[in-house]
Amino acid sequence: MFVSQKCQYALRAVFELARCHGQGSIKIARIAEAQAIPRRFLEVILSQLKQAGFVASQRGNKGGYFLTRPPDDLTVGEVMQFVQGPLGPVSCIVGDAKNPCPLYGNCAFLPMWKEVQKALSDIYDNTTFQDLIDQEKQKAVEGMFCYSI
Amino acid sequence: MFVSQKCQYALRAVFELARCHGQGSIKIARIAEAQAIPRRFLEVILSQLKQAGFVASQRGNKGGYFLTRPPDDLTVGEVMQFVQGPLGPVSCIVGDAKNPCPLYGNCAFLPMWKEVQKALSDIYDNTTFQDLIDQEKQKAVEGMFCYSI
DNA sequence: CTCTTGTCGACTAAATCAATCGAGATGATA
DNA sequence: TATCATCTCGATTGATTTAGTCGACAAGAG
Numbered sequence: 477m478f479v480s481q482k483c484q485y486a487l488r489a490v491f492e493l494a495r496c497h498g499q500g501s502i503k504i505a506r507i508a509e510a511q512a513i514p515r516r517f518l519e520v521i522l523s524q525l526k527q528a529g530f531v532a533s534q535r536g537n538k539g540g541y542f543l544t545r546p547p548d549d550l551t552v553g554e555v556m557q558f559v560q561g562p563l564g565p566v567s568c569i570v571g572d573a574k575n576p577c578p579l580y581g582n583c584a585f586l587p588m589w590k591e592v593q594k595a596l597s598d599i600y601d602n603t604t605f606q607d608l609i610d611q612e613k614q615k616a617v618e619g620m621f622c623y624s625i
Numbered sequence: 626m627f628v629s630q631k632c633q634y635a636l637r638a639v640f641e642l643a644r645c646h647g648q649g650s651i652k653i654a655r656i657a658e659a660q661a662i663p664r665r666f667l668e669v670i671l672s673q674l675k676q677a678g679f680v681a682s683q684r685g686n687k688g689g690y691f692l693t694r695p696p697d698d699l700t701v702g703e704v705m706q707f708v709q710g711p712l713g714p715v716s717c718i719v720g721d722a723k724n725p726c727p728l729y730g731n732c733a734f735l736p737m738w739k740e741v742q743k744a745l746s747d748i749y750d751n752t753t754f755q756d757l758i759d760q761e762k763q764k765a766v767e768g769m770f771c772y773s774i
Numbered sequence: 775c776t777c778t779t780g781t782c783g784a785c786t787a788a789a790t791c792a793a794t795c796g797a798g799a800t801g802a803t804a
Numbered sequence: 805t806a807t808c809a810t811c812t813c814g815a816t817t818g819a820t821t822t823a824g825t826c827g828a829c830a831a832g833a834g
Contacts, residue, residue, distance in 0.1 A: 478627040512727035536832025578661035685801025
């Protein structure tokens with residue numbers, strides 16, 4: 477598995493905030509319940525997302541979190557990159573000076589890794605949270621056609 | 626980084642064996658040097674690849690390892706899957722009964738994860754070691770055109 | 775004032791990663 | 805048959821990452 481639990485929690489939390497965008501502050505407890513995320517862990521995650529500027533918060537009674545940007549201006553890739561670090565398959569490709577490939581420039585796998593990175597980027601960087609919301613709505617409509625009456 | 630060091634070593638080792646396919650047994654030491662892999666660690670890796678049937682070995686003096694299948698019949702995906710486990714981005718998608726997604730069937734990200742898995746599979750399962758060898762040869766030819774006189 | 779909610783840093787148990795090591799078995803060859 | 809290069813196997817290790825948990829504190833609405 478390539479996407480950590482923490483990163484999945486972060487994405488689900490942001491998705492929940494995106495779904496409620498414009499409705500004011502959303503409480504941690506509500507996000508935790510709606511998206512099945514351990515509450516205390518979610519605190520840590522949201523606090524980091526706040527540092528990064530993806531979300532903002534309101535303290536005190538009636539407080540909570542909310543997105544700082546509209547859902548159609550926030551991509552899955554941005555959040556993932558912040559939580560997990562570079563999205564490439566191997567370190568030589570993301571320019572990690574700590575782990576230079578000893579075969580760099582001569583590695584038979586380099587073209588393949590680049591292909592993979594592009595494929596991932598094509599998906600993650602082109603999926604906004606608004607896309608996910610729309611997709612979910614569409615699915616609900618399809619569900620009505622198939623299962624109701 | 627999503628592909629472990631060990632997995633990269635395994636791929637490079639198999640590549641080296643693929644490149645020498647048909648030349649009899651190749652010594653661990655030679656593979657280790659050619660592909661810049663820690664020797665003792667490579668022993669562990671090759672031993673596992675042998676368990677899996679990707680390679681076979683000859684003991685004693687003049688011993689070494691060799692591929693059991695021709696390079697055009699062995700994909701990168703097969704080796705990666707064996708070394709790293711399932712290649713999907715998240716556990717819910719690879720049918721991991723230990724980590725069932727608590728939102729399964731209702732998770733907004735599921736379609737995206739499926740897209741990612743397909744993209745990865747399209748690359749890894751369609752790249753054979755023969756492809757890598759050919760690619761390397763092609764590159765060498767281009768190098769002649771560009772830099773030599 | 776009080777109750778609800780976010781804030782912050784410290785802490786931890788478990789798993790995974792990336793090896794390393796030593797002793798032994800095998801087999802080609804001289 | 806002795807030797808030497810090579811694979812074999814299990815144990816062990818240190819560092820890092822993962823996935824959380826906890827307690828005390830700060831802020832703000834009513």
